[in-house]
Each structure stands twice: as structure tokens, then as C-alpha cells.
Amino acid sequence: MTAIPPLELTHFQAFLLFAVVISVTFGFLGRRRPKDRVKYILWSLFLFLLVGIGVGWAMFPFSR
């Protein structure tokens, strides 16, 4: 099999990919009704982004 082309993502893109995929999967596994799923996915995605960016900023003073 030939090698696949390398995928180059920024830190934020990789983080966003992770957050979207996990939120959607958790939403489908954890909720039944479509409306509940959408609410769960959006809330989970928001919290992922909030915590991820928050932790990133919190580590900024120690980055050098």
C-alpha cells in the first residue's frame, strides 16, 4: 500500500478535530432524541473549547 499524504494541522485545528468528533459521538451515544443530541453536542463542544483554550492561556506564563 502506498503511503498516505501527510496531514499538517495547526494546534487549534487538531484540537478542534478532536473536540468535534468526540462531541458528536458522545451526543449520539448519550442521547436518543435528535433535539437532545444537538443540545448535548453543542454544549459539549463549547465546554471542550472553553477548557482547552482556558488551560492554554493558563499555561502561557510558564511557556518560556
Added chain:
Amino acid sequence: MDEPLQNLANDGAQFTPSTKEERFPRESRAVAIGIAGWLIPGLGHALQRMWGRAVVVFLAVGLLIFAGASMKGNVFTHQGNDAFDTLGYIADLGTGSFYLFARAIETGGADVSHADGDYGTRLLATAGVLNLLAALHAYEAARGHKA
């Protein structure tokens, strides 16, 4: 033996196990569904006609594997140097048959000297753990627990 069961069924108030369930008890079926879900992501839900969940799990694990391997993440083998390698191997094995897919498409080898490779390693491990969670969910659903 058949007659009392038939009477109960006619009453409509008692649960009558079907012939299929008698041959293949519920717990064994749930275990088989859990293993199927681990081997092929989404299959555990597909066997229970949970099509939406099956498709989402299959695509999510497949996407994470593809992205992780494309970013030159480390697909761990059983020949680990330390406990973290072993943990990574266990997490990667969680993807079931997709582990072989990851090994097959990452022919260039891992490169974790850059951030991309490190993120790729995390995405591959995430795919494994996510699939184990989905397989456990399918198992619980097959046992009749609310899912």
C-alpha cells in the same frame, strides 16, 4: 413445557422468551455484541438496529485513525520500551480491526519529533478508547439497560 408458556403468552401479562432467546441467552448475546462492536467499530450497534449510532461510531473511529496515521502518529506495537508504550498499545488495540488498518496506511512510519506526530499519537489512542466505550455501550444496550 410448551403448553404453560403458551398459556402465559395468551394471558399477555408474562414475558415469554422466544425460541431464539432460548437458544442464545441474553447475556451471551450481549457479550457477542460487545466483542463485535470492538472488532468492527459500530457493528455492535448495527446488530441492534441502532443505525445512527453505528454510522457515527464507525465514521468517528475511522476518521480519528485516518487523521492520526496521516499526521504520522505512533501506532504502538507489543514491543514497547516502557509502561507508557504498553498503555498506548492497549489503547490502540481498542480500535479492533482498525488497528491493522492504521498499521497498513502508515507505511512511512511515525514521526513524533513534530507536534503533528504527537497529536496523531493522541488521536490514535482516542480512537481506541472511544471504540471501547462504544462497544461497552452496545453491550449494555444488548443487556437491556437504558441506552
